Amino acid sequence: MVEHKERLEQVRERLQREELKNNASGNLRDTFNRTNNGSSNDLASSLGWKGLAVLILAITVVAIISFFIFN
Numbered sequence: 001m002v003e004h005k006e007r008l009e010q011v012r013e014r015l016q017r018e019e020l021k022n023n024a025s026g027n028l029r030d031t032f033n034r035t036n037n038g039s040s041n042d043l044a045s046s047l048g049w050k051g052l053a054v055l056i057l058a059i060t061v062v063a064i065i066s067f068f069i070f071n
Helices: 008-022 027-037 040-069
Strands: none
16 A cells, blocks of 8 residues: 655644634634744634634724824
8 A cells, every 4th residue: 555645844734724623713822923933824824714804904993093093
């Protein structure tokens, strides 16, 4: 039989998906810490579409509030 060996990147991505599936809300802090070392692509993929929408909404609200305060 031929054994299928995963590459290190594939193993890392599979483990990351399993962790996200098991602990979706607990990954928020890890996501923000990961942005110090990673790219915005890591942030977007680990948050999912709902988390990314909340993040964009929060940034927009803060920008609007700061516009009115400092203007």
